[in-house]
Amino acid sequence: MGRRTQADRDAITIEIGYAFVSASFAAALAFGAVYGPALVFPLSRGADRALAVAGGCLAAAVFVLRVTHVLRGFARRPENDGD
Numbered sequence: 001m002g003r004r005t006q007a008d009r010d011a012i013t014i015e016i017g018y019a020f021v022s023a024s025f026a027a028a029l030a031f032g033a034v035y036g037p038a039l040v041f042p043l044s045r046g047a048d049r050a051l052a053v054a055g056g057c058l059a060a061a062v063f064v065l066r067v068t069h070v071l072r073g074f075a076r077r078p079e080n081d082g083d
Contacts (some may be wrong), residue, residue: 023066
């Protein structure tokens with residue numbers, strides 16, 4: 001395995017940043033979609049908490065899946081084989 005050039009290291013850094021920013025945005029949208037009704041409609045305390053927990057779990061799952069998807073796609077590109 002050869003040494004990585006500065007351009008390779010920069011590309012990896014940018015891809016990691018993109019993965020985290022896009023995953024954060026997607027997770028925020030997922031949380032908002034689940035928890036949004038609690039902000040608009042008057043719900044009981046239990047229902048409000050259940051939506052918050054469900055939204056948090058969904059947001060965490062979306063975040064992990066998005067980061068994994070972006071970084072695996074980047075690693076599978078032919079120009080990123082490390083040679």
